[in-house]
Amino acid sequence: MTNFITIKNMSCSIGDTHILKNINLDFPGKGFVSLTGPNGSGKTTLGKVITGILPFQTGEVLIEGLDLKSMALPQIGRKIGYLFQNPDKQIFAPTVLEELAFGMKFKNCSEEEIRKKTNEMLDIFDLRLIKDSTSYFLSQGEKQRLAIAAVLLNNPEFLILDEPTTGLDIKRKEDLSTYLDRIRDKVGILMISHDKSFINRHSDRIIKLEEGCVVYDKRC
Numbered sequence: 380m381t382n383f384i385t386i387k388n389m390s391c392s393i394g395d396t397h398i399l400k401n402i403n404l405d406f407p408g409k410g411f412v413s414l415t416g417p418n419g420s421g422k423t424t425l426g427k428v429i430t431g432i433l434p435f436q437t438g439e440v441l442i443e444g445l446d447l448k449s450m451a452l453p454q455i456g457r458k459i460g461y462l463f464q465n466p467d468k469q470i471f472a473p474t475v476l477e478e479l480a481f482g483m484k485f486k487n488c489s490e491e492e493i494r495k496k497t498n499e500m501l502d503i504f505d506l507r508l509i510k511d512s513t514s515y516f517l518s519q520g521e522k523q524r525l526a527i528a529a530v531l532l533n534n535p536e537f538l539i540l541d542e543p544t545t546g547l548d549i550k551r552k553e554d555l556s557t558y559l560d561r562i563r564d565k566v567g568i569l570m571i572s573h574d575k576s577f578i579n580r581h582s583d584r585i586i587k588l589e590e591g592c593v594v595y596d597k598r599c
Contacts, residue, residue: 383408383537383567384429389438391421391428398424400591402438408536411559411568413578416588422571423464425588426539429569431455460535464542464571466519466526475517475525476501476510482533500528503554520546527555537567544574556580 384406391399399421406412414422427433429440431452440447442458463469472478479497488496501507504524509517517525523546530538544552559568559581572578578585587595 381408382406383443385439385441385444386429387439387441389428389435389440391424391433391435393424393433398591399428399435402593404586404593404596406537406567406569408567409564410583411563411570411581412584412586413582414569414571414586414588415573415578416594420588421591422588423541426461426541426569426571430459430461430539432461458535459537459539460530460533462527462530462538462540462543464545466522469526469529470514470522472514474510475506475512475514478514478525478529479506479532482529486533496532500532503558504528505551505554518546520548520551523547524551531558531562535566537569539569539571541571542573543570544572544577552577 382405384404386402386404389399389402390397402425414425416422424433428435429442429447431447431450442450442455447455470478472481476497479500480493483493483496501510504527506521506524506528509521514522514525523543527540527543530540543555547555556577562568563581570578570581582599584598585595586593
């Protein structure tokens with residue numbers, strides 16, 4: 380399987396703190412990889428480096444063979460969808476429906492396509508009853524579902540999901556599972572998570588970080 384992301388000897392520091400140390404990993408363009416490890420091990424930092432949000436100091440990160448440092452953020456964003464751990468950092472449109480439709484309007488999708496796909500997400504993530512609600516006043520769980528739905532609607536080639544099950548009850552976790560099962564053969568998925576049952580259910584491969592180093596990398 381062709382690698383979508385290749386990381387070679389990459390290290391990342393923030394200030395005087397070494398967060399990631401000599402990381403060597405690759406991620407295929409399809410399938411489901413889980414990234415786990417204790418708090419502070421560098422999981423979220425790795426996700427943000429891959430998406431160009433955080434710089435790295437040494438090594439290489441390649442996206443489909445292209446040097447990440449040569450790519451602009453919008454170019455990366457068209458290829459990689461990123462779900463922030465805190466949905467408040469991601470939601471900006473006034474209402475639920477406007478948040479879902481924004482990316483598709485930006486891509487000049489037809490009104491019919493926008494309506495069809497937003498309706499699908501409203502049902503999958505149980506957002507229909509609050510579709511006209513003000514985003515700012517949603518509960519944490521509602522914001523999480525909205526953020527996931529908005530990322531998925533942009534049809535990225537690769538998905539990075541940072542703690543996607545936070546704030547989801549059993550039913551909504553099941554709905555998310557069903558959707559991820561539907562798309563896992565079409566896109567690559569890297570999920571950052573502590574949710575062991577969710578990791579065990581979905582993963583083709585599990586990677587563990589400790590103190591900024593890869594200590595475990597096994598295919599399931």
